[in-house]
Amino acid sequence: MLKIKNIQTFYGNIQALKDVSIEISEGEIITLIGANGAGKSTTLMAVSGIVPPRSGEIFFMGEPITDMEPDKIVSLGICQVPEGRRIFPYLSVTENLDMGAFLRNDKAKIKKDMEYVFDLFPILADRRHQAGGTLSGGERQMLAISRALMARPRLLLLDEPSLGLAPLIVKKIFEIIGKINAENNTTIFLVEQNANLALKVATRGYVMENGRITLTDSSKNLLANEDVKKAYLGF
Amino acid sequence: MIKLNEIKRAFLVSAWFIFLTFPIMVIRINPVEHIVEWRWKNMALVGIGSFFLSFVWNYLMKQKEPGFKKTETAEKTDTIPPLPPARRIQREKRIYIPALVAIGTLTIVFPFIFSMYQTNIMVSALIYIMLGLGLNIVVGLAGLLDLGYVAFYAVGAYAYALLNYHFGISFWMALPIGGVLGAVFGILLGFPVLRLRGDYLAIVTLGFGEIIHIILQNWNEFSFGPSGIANIPRPSLFGIDLSVHSSTIYIYYIMIGLCIVTIFVVNRLQNSRIGRAWVALREDELACQAMGIDKAKTKLTAFALGATLASMAGVVFAAKTTFVNPASFTIWESIIILCIVVMGGMGSIIGVIAGALVLILTPEYLRAFSEYRMLAFGTMLVVMMIFRPGGFIPDVRRIYKFEGVKSMDKS
Ligand SMILES: Nc1ncnc2c1ncn2[C@@H]1O[C@H](COP(=O)(O)OP(=O)(O)OP(=O)(O)O)[C@@H](O)[C@H]1O
Ligand SMILES: [Mg+2]
Numbered sequence: 001m002l003k004i005k006n007i008q009t010f011y012g013n014i015q016a017l018k019d020v021s022i023e024i025s026e027g028e029i030i031t032l033i034g035a036n037g038a039g040k041s042t043t044l045m046a047v048s049g050i051v052p053p054r055s056g057e058i059f060f061m062g063e064p065i066t067d068m069e070p071d072k073i074v075s076l077g078i079c080q081v082p083e084g085r086r087i088f089p090y091l092s093v094t095e096n097l098d099m100g101a102f103l104r105n106d107k108a109k110i111k112k113d114m115e116y117v118f119d120l121f122p123i124l125a126d127r128r129h130q131a132g133g134t135l136s137g138g139e140r141q142m143l144a145i146s147r148a149l150m151a152r153p154r155l156l157l158l159d160e161p162s163l164g165l166a167p168l169i170v171k172k173i174f175e176i177i178g179k180i181n182a183e184n185n186t187t188i189f190l191v192e193q194n195a196n197l198a199l200k201v202a203t204r205g206y207v208m209e210n211g212r213i214t215l216t217d218s219s220k221n222l223l224a225n226e227d228v229k230k231a232y233l234g235f
Numbered sequence: 236m237i238k239l240n241e242i243k244r245a246f247l248v249s250a251w252f253i254f255l256t257f258p259i260m261v262i263r264i265n266p267v268e269h270i271v272e273w274r275w276k277n278m279a280l281v282g283i284g285s286f287f288l289s290f291v292w293n294y295l296m297k298q299k300e301p302g303f304k305k306t307e308t309a310e311k312t313d314t315i316p317p318l319p320p321a322r323r324i325q326r327e328k329r330i331y332i333p334a335l336v337a338i339g340t341l342t343i344v345f346p347f348i349f350s351m352y353q354t355n356i357m358v359s360a361l362i363y364i365m366l367g368l369g370l371n372i373v374v375g376l377a378g379l380l381d382l383g384y385v386a387f388y389a390v391g392a393y394a395y396a397l398l399n400y401h402f403g404i405s406f407w408m409a410l411p412i413g414g415v416l417g418a419v420f421g422i423l424l425g426f427p428v429l430r431l432r433g434d435y436l437a438i439v440t441l442g443f444g445e446i447i448h449i450i451l452q453n454w455n456e457f458s459f460g461p462s463g464i465a466n467i468p469r470p471s472l473f474g475i476d477l478s479v480h481s482s483t484i485y486i487y488y489i490m491i492g493l494c495i496v497t498i499f500v501v502n503r504l505q506n507s508r509i510g511r512a513w514v515a516l517r518e519d520e521l522a523c524q525a526m527g528i529d530k531a532k533t534k535l536t537a538f539a540l541g542a543t544l545a546s547m548a549g550v551v552f553a554a555k556t557t558f559v560n561p562a563s564f565t566i567w568e569s570i571i572i573l574c575i576v577v578m579g580g581m582g583s584i585i586g587v588i589a590g591a592l593v594l595i596l597t598p599e600y601l602r603a604f605s606e607y608r609m610l611a612f613g614t615m616l617v618v619m620m621i622f623r624p625g626g627f628i629p630d631v632r633r634i635y636k637f638e639g640v641k642s643m644d645k646s
Contacts, residue, residue, distance in 0.1 A: 050524050074527025086522040088515055099515050102508070103527045151527065 417546025
């Protein structure tokens, strides 16, 4: 479904991605793990078209999207939940969700989808008229994920959904990620620092170090891998 | 109760003010007789005045503090807190419909019950309402700080002046042409600043405004330099030339019409898809891109629409004064328009209208105080921003509801 072929990304003179290749098939959950500054967010930005790569190619459903504008990419069905949630602080919860459906015109279905995300995260329904900026960290992450779902993505890019959240909330959010994938067949590209949890929900994983993919395998094998254990799982 | 340290504080404030104003209020050098006059009476006045003002100030500041007196009532339940009076009036149909009718009647009969001088001032205020509403799109909604907005106002005024001078084009032809030219200039400015935000954008737009001003000032063959263009015709009514008096009234109604159209258009846009994109862009650009909003297009439409409104206001301005020169389009104008938007309430249509009326009419009626006019004006701005930082009438954020979704309003 998504095919990233040898992309290189630069910020000025600094190379952030070196020859990165990743492949995802439809309906899969894959995860990209790595230390701070490895280049994980940059990879997602390249897919979203917000920071286009200098060389290499990206294909979505066989179509090249390497140099496409971000809004075209969203309209193809790729939606990103950026790192640090980045919800609209002065818009209410409903308005935030509405922004997620910005490119859609089917009012009736939008309404249905809104009910669907309120089902996923009932707390958001209670907060629907509250300004985004007044939500707690966990609620914001739920809102950010819901907002992306409102775009009805075929491929959902999640950038560190566990960032700064209590373990209980993280667990709940990961459950829901699994649920979204199972119920709608949404393909999920999950970037995480919390390798342990990420590898449990994902089928396959990629390990990134200093802008390079150093390892890729099934989640089971990665969880058993000595190097991965030492570097990312903390034992 | 007045406490001792409050008196002490007020006393210190007044001592400070006496010291500050000493050179201008007390000492006067009389160059003719070579003597220095000491006006001790002024010093006493400043002292007493600032002493009492400081009391009033302290009292108001205390009232402003959250929790003053209100704590007990607010804590009881989590019901919706009572709306501020301005919003309550907007909600309450029984109040606002008669109010609307009254304001409507007043606007219609205004030129017949007031003098031509008053009508003229009102036309200026209406022009600033239109400018304010235009800048409100750029600054209030899209969050793009534009300090060179006056440039578009100048584009419209000079468009009418020059087109009329060279080709004899009439006011009614110049109005749409001015609007289109404004949009073109808005986009021209928009392109290079697409990637800028905040302070950088402010500086670049400031420069753009100055460039237009300098071109008008110095390119004599094109714009007739500082001497400007005179004898611009007032708008004609079905080909009939009107007397000065009746044409003032005529322009007044034209401006009322333009303002109503502007309010209608801005209101519709605000609640449309593009309006929501503007607001979202103001809040978080990256999130906007992630949601599939075309950043460039959204910014350019904001610039273009704002510029169109300013340019059309400029055409009316040229027709009203029958004379344009670069002195009318200085950075000072941009700042006044920005003040209107910020003081009135960013993003709020009624706020901007209130802002324009207060900011344009007050100085006119403060003319009596001539030299202290700007001082009073400045004080008003500062006091305003401390007590109502959101503006006179802050933006009532619309809640978008899809029909069928259960409303929470029942509580
Ligand atoms: N806008 C930018 N300008 C310059 N350099 C950047 C920019 N964004 C990221 N970088 C650099 O690119 C490298 C990769 O950053 P990236 O944000 O992709 O890391 P990451 O793997 O997401 O890290 P984290 O887990 O901390 O989010 C870092 O060295 C970072 O400093
Ligand atoms: Mg990151």
